[in-house]
């Protein structure tokens with residue numbers, strides 16, 4: 001058993017982080033590091049799972065068999081992402097069931113973006129392009145996160161995400177080059193999803209109190225505002241390329257900074273959605289709760305079957 | 317509601333013939349067969365594997381990271397176990 005005191009352990013821990021040595025589940029870690037990661041990874045897992053709902057809404061109405069197969073594969077990937085992440089969080093001592101119950105009671109948060117409705121088929125394009133695009137921006141630096149199981153889960157997730165973004169952009173560019181009605185439909189979708197996508201990166205750095213510690217622990221590698229700017233810089237030219245207009249009259253290339261300037265984000269809306277007052281918060285949580293309750297008999301039956309099989313094996 | 321949580325399983329995948337199984341992550345399942353089925357869906361959606369092993373996580377015994385210094389020290393001090401420890405005279409090849 002270790003006889004070191006807390007300060008020594010914390011110093012050694014930070015030295016490992018500074019030397020880019022990954023932290024693994026059984027290694028000593030400060031309680032605050034564990035708690036921060038448990039919260040972040042479980043929120044991330046919840047987002048992947050709730051994130052299936054807005055797209056699931058269109059699986060039965062996809063315009064062709066090909067698009068339906070693609071959308072199914074994408075949504076199935078998101079379920080996988082949720083599972084990798086719940087497992088990663090469990091290595092820190094998270095109790096999966098109670099964490100899911102926290103989501104259902106409204107205690108745990110998930111990404112605000114999934115509380116917006118998917119009103120047209122074009123939203124399947126916009127979500128892949130912008131929402132998965134923003135997720136990729138967020139997740140690529142997480143592949144180098146100091147906590148081994150989270151970093152490894154992110155590597156798998158990022159590999160799969162690029163298909164998500166491309167299939168979305170393909171839908172967007174086809175519609176943008178389609179009939180006037182199709183173009184109108186995809187422009188309307190961009191108008192609705194642009195600002196909520198920018199909010200996915202979280203509050204401005206000045207209003208993000210825990211960020212500094214997360215950067216020190218190398219859980220976070222880039223700030224919210226840096227990531228948001230990077231996202232805008234790569235996305236605006238893509239919109240121009242397919243002839244769509246970003247719904248921001250203040251958006252302008254800034255020669256001096258080498259970045260786009262952009263308009264003010266409506267943080268009041270963001271806070272409302274985070275607090276549960278977005279357009280679909282209630283629907284999303286109801287859907288998750290119903291899924292758990294209506295699936296209870298399946299889980300019980302699986303347990304009963306496993307018991308029966310075990311008994312049979314023992315008597316052989 | 318009765319809710320016995322499904323146990324946790326560790327998943328190992330052989331990516332192709334000739335390579336060993338490698339740990340890829342974990343999942344929950346009611347029994348071993350279900351763990352294999354779920355591992356197929358969770359970890360091999362893009363032909364990442366040709367063979368799957370699963371083992372209940374509680375059956376894994378791990379070395380204690382706090383004792384890793386003592387545990388692995390004997391290997392560190394035996395540098396003569398490496399070929400680079402030895403001098404080979406100039407002009408000698410195939411060795």
Ligand SMILES: [Fe+2]
Pocket residue numbers: 048077078081135157161
């Ligand atoms: Fe995902």
Ligand SMILES: [Fe+2]
Pocket residue numbers: 078132135161164
């Ligand atoms: Fe995705």
